[in-house]
Amino acid sequence: MNAFWGKSSADPRLPIIGQAVASGARSESASSRPSVREWVHDEGMLRSLGPEFAEYADLPPDEPTRRHFLQIMGASMALATASGCVNQPQETIVPYVRPPEQLVPGKPLYYATAMTLAGGSLGLLVETHMGRPTKVEGNPLHPAVPEAMPAASRVAPADVLRFGATDAFAQAVMLSLYDPDRSQTILRNGQIDTWETLYSELRTALERLAPGGGQGLRLLTEPVLSPTLAGQIQQLLTQFPNARWHQYEPIHDDNVLAGARLAFGDDVGINYLNAPQVVLSLDADCFGDGPSRLQLARKIRGQVPKASGAALPRLYVVESSSTITGTVADHRLPVSPRGVVAFALAVAREVGLGVSGGEDYVGAEKKIPQNWVDTVVQDLTSSRGRSVVIAGRGQPPVVHAVAHWLNFSLGNVGQTVEYRAPILVRSESVVASIGELARAIHAKEVEALVILGGNPAYNAPVDTKFADALATVPFALHLSQYVDETSARCKWHISEAHLFESWSDTRAVDGTASIVQPLIAPLYEGKTAHELLAALSGSPASSSHDLVRGYWQQRLSATDGSRDFERLWKTALHDGVMAGTQSDVRTPALTADFNDVIAAQVAPVFAATVSKLPQISFRPDSSVWDGRFANSGWLQELPRPLTKLTWDNAVLISPRTADEHRIRTGDVIAVSAGDQSVELPAFVVPGHPDQTLTLHLGYGRQRAGRVGNGVGADVYPLRRGSASWFADVTEIRNTGRTAELATTQHHHHMAGRELVRAGTLAEFREAPDHPAFMAAHGHAEPHSSMYPERAYDGYKWGMVVNQSACIGCNACVVACQSENNIPVVGKDQVWRGREMHWLRIDSYYHDREDEPANPTVYHQPVMCVHCELAPCEPVCPVAATTHSDEGLNEMTYNRCIGTRYCSNNCPYKVRRFNFFDYNGELREDKTMQLRPNPDVTIRSRGVMEKCTYCVQRINAARIAADIEGRQIRDGEILTACQAACPTQALTFGNLNDEQSEVRQLSESSLNYALLGELNTRPRTTYLAVVRNPHGAME
């Protein structure tokens, strides 16, 4: 393996901002940094850099030592035969003779890249330590990523590295890089083989097909956002004109696409612009799903409630499930899937659309109160140009069309929402596409099938019988990071390079292109899709770097030959976005016969007889998405929003429907749709719509890896192509068995305690200084002490949690886990109450008298609140937990003897204990050893641990400030949770600094201390939840 970056002769990536902060190099413009150029061109340096990590490059995971890992994860040994055949070369360690200029041991460098998920890209900044990626942050220059730094305290961009928000998936990409279960070799019929053999066999196959113009050659990809890949596919299709290209992914936009075609007769991409004042979500989980999820969360929920100025945006959510978006709505209406259609039509009718349908659902004593429709209409129409209607991807095309119509009618287009050319290279119904492929295979028309990524054998619509069909294809090839269900049915499996090992490109929702650049040379023999396609086209030795760079060189010189490509390229790599690549803004017109088109669509929706049995609502999972993240321990152990369930999926069901079917939480129930049936445990969720079952996709994997195998139940067998999102249940039966569900929170009521204070914006504005809902009952008298007050003269670190902004998305939880090397403990340990997350999001239901079936939900992130009078400190017999003079409650791990008294005495129960040797696999698995953040100690068995306010980040900033002889600036330190939060619900800083954001927030009249009556004087305080309900709905 050549040096550091594989085949390219020099490292062509550009660091964002590294330790060169002090060197002055950063004052240069982004596109011309001398230090960076030297770095790039200094090959000698790179060679000396090489052996440092190349040793890991071809290292097999050590087979016997993984046993411990297995015990914890409790998975199968299915993949064990696939590895362990590479000899470890004897290597000599050579120190840096000439150290690379930017590489200072102990100082991380950041590189920009981007990931693709949910129909768009997310810009990432990846922290690397000595060439080893360890942590993901968001890239705020990317259009889909909101800035993480508090707006008020933003320091000059040149001063600090700016981070953007991320979500749980982006954070967890980090873990998958070092997943020892990733495929490491090329397999032919399950046996290890070589790229050369593959290539020769591929050539033979293609040469045989060439005379027919590629007749019989099929290519299956996920929807392609990569311009380079699209160019390569076009080239291949030119070469083989009779070959066919199919696209499929289970979480698809078929209905979005069809809706746009209904409304405009054309394909459009939807991009959200200015922050709206009134939002109507028609079954859209717009904070948890979709390419704009982070930006929408920021625009709609990212405000600090203020007594004056603009009101908080008002969010109406009409939904057929329980989503995080619904939990933070100002008004939420749980309805059946058809009810959403009825509601959309009812609103549209009042706004002026002449289409009937679904009237049965609206009215007094009906599922949709007339008051609701009237209020929404009144609010939308009084906020013309400042409102937006968003339809969920699962809703039928008619709802999308109506949403478009409403946005047009309300004058929102061009204000809060705009239309652009679609960013997909080819917009098509993926269900139809894979259906056609399956038909062709069954008809024996397919001789060679090349599958790039995806896992159709697992997640294709059940009626395509794709898995069975695939096994019959004579020459099938699957490029994949795991030897998964699809690979198992293909003749060839090619290990795919991880995102952080790959060169590629992708596009954001507004079309902006990002270059995906690698952070590390491939740990295994991974290939990218670009390299495989190049091989198909006859050049097996092309590197994806050359392919991607070549594509952009050609494209940019074609459009604007006068510009210096080198400079553009480097800027794009540095910034993480390619400037000026947004797709064209379109101004589509509604089809002339809109009403007729809609009416024709509406009729069948309500014509079908409504069964007495519930309807299924299929949803992407907040942890494993469509199943692709199933082997991520971080995500599997992440408590799912609301249920706080880990390591499982369950049927979400409303209390009333559960009662009707005599189902209780934990009962294993059999759900049938058509001739298919699956069994999985039920979970009763207050507020879930009646007569609806939410099923999360992505579980029950057979070949996910040791972590994900057999976790949960696979519900894809219920999912037909024609009913991707909603299906009628034909039978629901309690099997009489029960399952043990590992949840991290068992009690969701506040037991009459004032844990979350909440009020309305109107109440807040009535008494801005002393809102009525802030008055504490019980102990309010000041506490006095015989002891003198401790003075905090220097920094006084503190945090404020804006509970109005918390959407419960879990990004902070995974960010904390990644930053602080928090172990995964497995289902059994979670079930015993031993999860290790330093930061948890408590969810409480607050019953509403007017609507008992629709309780209000509050999310409360809780981590160590760093009490000034910390109950944990005096009880430790060995002084392992002590107070710093900046107010941090510090854990000295190697002093801890593990009495656990501190945890008992912690009223917030934020301390976590290593009951077992949870980090055992780190010692034994060489690949996993690359993952941890080197700035944070790995904790041993028998010690206590907890949130440190990311003290390593504080100290890094302190060192930087000390070198420059100044104070740490406000906003310079972002804790891991704060940086990840899409809504800036968490603010950290110096409480002694009167100008700091955190100080301002701590002085808000909404600020209160959780359990303040205990006189613990927590440094982390909370802002009361303020919602902005409409007066007419109270």
Place this chain on the structure above:
Amino acid sequence: MTTGTKDDTNSDSLLSREHSFASVTDKIASIVLARRLKRGWIVGLLISFALTMLLFLSVAWLFAKGVGIWGIAIPVAWGFAIVNFVWWVGIGHAGTLISAILLLLKQEWRTSINRFAEAMTLFAVACAALFPLLHLGRPQFFYWMAPYPSTMGVWPQFRSPLIWDFFAVGTYATASLLFWYVGLIPDLATLRDRSKRRFPQVAYGILAMGWRGSARHWRRYQDAYLLLAALATPLVVSVHSVVSFDFATGIVPGWHSTVFPPYFVAGAIYSGFAMVLTIAIPLRAAYGLRDFITDRHLDNMAKVMLASGLIVAYGYLTETFTAWYSGHESEWFSVVNRATGPYAFLFWLLIACNIVIPQLLWFANVRRNVYALFALSLVINLGMWLERFIIVVVSLHKDFLPSSWDIYVPTFWDWSTFIGTIGLFTALMFLFIRLLPVISIFEMREMVEESHGESS
């Protein structure tokens, strides 16, 4: 204290009047010096030994895997280990109380029970002391609790009740051991003198430290014994007060209460006397010691239990009252949760065992009925264990934030460790019965002197 009138039946006196110096010595020393082992003793020791092995196995597994083999978690981070610790320490209370306080108060009826009560104390404290060690996440560093001159320059954190505990239990164990050993010296000399074989003669001889029974010896001995008694007396109050601080200084609802020290001490005496009875009743039956441990003794101990049990009951009442009076919802909730929560069954069982059933002790014929007393002593032992379980576990499992509430379920290893210590305790008791005089010979001889003197 008088030994009654001439008309008194045997059962009402502290020592049968037929006994002379020689018969007392013979009777007690023969248990130790008899050649043959009783079958019951062998079976009992074997069972105890097997259970002790179970303890060792559990400890080995614990050290291999970590405290995760137990049922503890967050929020219930203390489970059986601490429950058992407090329970055993409580049992270990009776010894010192009988030895020291009753000695100073000149309660002569203590004489025939003090020896084995002290032994029981030592063994109970040994069992108790195991648990704080075992429950540590990193038991190899237990010595960090001691203020030793560390190269790291770190000292224990003296504000922590666990450090107080470390010292209190350590002092108590040392004082109890000394007291017991000093009390044994004249008897060890007796055994030395009466042994017929070489090995016991040498062994008891060494342990007797050259005791010759001279008047000077006796004079010094009496002074030393009284001094030790005076020293040990505050420990009776201090140990369990300090143990109670582990809880009382915490802020957990159900722990944070100033009534804990006296109520823990009373509870300790309660359970200690119950354990003395549990041992005394079978012991006197098996070895024919009815003449020494008379019904009068049992009656007195039952009265002490009744009194201390009432103090415990008062403690429960006070706790409930202060929780209500505090006006803090978490405090009051913890009381309600005890009575109605998932562990309510155990709570009501505790009330039955510790408060309701022991009221039978008001009746003299219950106090004189060995079967009833034995059953009651077991009930009280169970009740006191439940009390500790409820204080430790039930308080922790639902504290301030409902989001953290969880349930505690002990595992196999929790039980095996607990039962293992019972095995260790009984094994040590069996060995003690066979190797050392269970009743103080010389003090019983004094009783002979006194009872004969008084009646003549």
